[in-house]
């Protein structure tokens with residue numbers, strides 16, 4: 296997941312390949328709660344690991360469930376031993392539910408029925424998301440729920456219920472604000488339906504029926520039969536009791552599939568490859584958002600499907616504008632809003648009032664951000680109408696505000712395929728952690744830029760601070776990092792270990808040797824050579840001297856040329872070395888030449904070596920630095936020198952932060968985005 300303040304997507308040209316989707320959030324959180332309420336242990340496979348499931352798992356453990364392991368571990372199922380319909384004595388506490396509607400609403404209903412003393416809290420946006428209709432319905436039963444802040448909104452205080460007045464009348468709940476209220480009652484009321492039937496009556500038109508369909512299907516897996524009378528009355532039979540189904544698999548998220556379905560519809564592949572394969576969800580899905588496929592087809596996508604896979608390719612182009620009632624696919628419909636940017640006319644998405652009470656006011660948010668890109672947008676209480684930019688020149692490079700809403704971030708990634716060749720900036724990309732933490736990694740794995748991904752080159756002499764600055768700049772931008780000097784250090788070490796003398800006569804043998812090695816770069820500057828950890832061995836001064844020796848051999852430089860260029864991947868690269876800007880990435884959009892006085896560099900290197908537990912002495916260091924500088928500057932092959940278009944920075948008197956800030960400022964000056972207001 297990207298933890299950067301923003302993520303710049305270069306202009307993208309083509310897309311193809313396969314994406315394995317993470318588990319569905321809606322199914323994960325329902326299954327977790329149902330397993331928690333059941334008798335027995337449920338083994339849950341493929342649970343989504345995201346912000347929303349994390350808060351749910353934490354809360355379930357707080358109310359007395361045993362969860363093993365305590366959090367989702369990739370590739371391992373979760374074992375959940377339920378409370379069998381009863382809270383432990385004196386169950387109490389504060390449950391923090393972040394911005395997870397799928398946790399706040401069903402847990403409120405279940406705990407209000409079970410009794411116990413809980414405060415249900417969350418992030419500020421959660422306190423703007425209505426829950427009054429659910430609370431009203433629960434109060435009809437005798438549940439005790441108080442508002443701790445604003446009437447009708449979390450945070451809430453749940454106390455002991457009094458069911459003495461419970462009669463045979465149906466429980467009434469509004470169905471036209473959020474289907475999560477009905478889902479919550481459907482999951483909580485089997486706990487009460489031990490001796491009598493309980494009927495829920497929906498007031499108003501029930502929205503998002505497919506989500507209720509998921510709830511009913513999953514209730515059936517946990518032993519609860521619900522009679523559905525025309526989506527207006529739901530009856531839970533007397534004698535209901537949650538039973539673990541044993542093993543249960545969470546299918547991949549159909550809403551998350553929408554971005555890749557759209558990608559397939561928007562793009563052609565490079566090198567004869569065609570289309571996008573989406574793995575983990577297909578035509579047998581129980582999720583309503585799978586019907587996004589029909590909407591995408593209406594806009595022109597060509598879709599083939601199997602039980603748990605989809606293949607999408609571009610059909611009609613430009614896409615066809617549509618006018619569609621999207622009530623059945625409220626979440627995935629946002630993706631249609633992004634696809635509308637590429638349509639042949641005005642697209643209208645109707646019956647989407649629920650967008651206004653989601654993670655953010657999604658109608659307003661989509662309208663704002665689409666306008667930034669150059670679209671003409673009209674919004675109403677329950678609809679949005681989008682006309683794409685009239686021509687290429689009407690597109691604008693936009694910095695997309697994401698409103699802590701994962702779907703806004705994912706939708707607007709598609710704008711990077713604009714016909715104007717513009718990049719797109721996604722602010723706060725980590726908001727995708729709600730449902731698809733590795734969304735951008737998956738997106739980059741199947742997309743290709745129209746130009747090579749952007750590279751920032753930082754060249755300069757030994758110990759000028761290149762590596763330090765490059766690493767921080769890369770981290771701030773979410774870019775890959777190339778420490779090119781380490782490749783020469785590895786080469787020198789590999790040759791020495793193989794007993795090859797570092798002479799010109801052995802240059803080709805050394806080049807062949809390094810080409811045959813498996814070099815692995817791990818986080819925290821860890822480096823493996825054929826599986827051996829050589830991280831410290833390559834950092835000695837001797838290793839530096841050996842590196843500068845082998846770096847004079849053209850054969851070695853040639854052997855490492857493509858290795859270095861292969862580091863240039865989406866979303867971008869920061870490379871440090873001696874010839875990044877002159878030889879390896881001559882077209883890089885930013886080249887920095889970093890220097891510092893010999894005395895200053897020697898002092899810094901001294902401290903650096905000592906802090907790593909390596910021995911050092913100043914006089915030797917100064918001599919070594921000077922020798923290395925001379926060799927790097929005077930060699931024939933790619934000598935150390937500033938590229939013609941490099942910007943110079945003397946780092947002798949600046950702090951690390953100042954140098955980083957300078958590079959980032961230069962980088963920002965090259966971006967077409969308007970400054971963030």
Ligand SMILES: Nc1ncnc2c1ncn2[C@@H]1O[C@H](COP(=O)(O)OP(=O)(O)OP(=O)(O)O)[C@@H](O)[C@H]1O
Pocket residue numbers: 755756757758759760761762763764780839871899900902903946949950951952954
């Ligand atoms: N203003 C500064 N900028 C960069 N590095 C600094 C600064 N002040 C102190 N240092 C320290 O200087 C040391 C040397 O920096 P670094 O290893 O990044 O240099 P380098 O140019 O990459 O060297 P080499 O080319 O030999 O790998 C580090 O320990 C770093 O923390």
Ligand SMILES: Nc1ccn([C@@H]2O[C@H](COP(=O)(O)O)[C@@H](O)[C@H]2O)c(=O)n1
Pocket residue numbers: 757758779780781783784839842843844846871872873874875923927
């Ligand atoms: N692009 C580069 C990078 C490094 N070298 C040579 O490798 C030596 C070690 O590099 P460090 O940055 O890790 O100190 C260095 O002295 C150079 O001789 C190079 O030639 N080209």
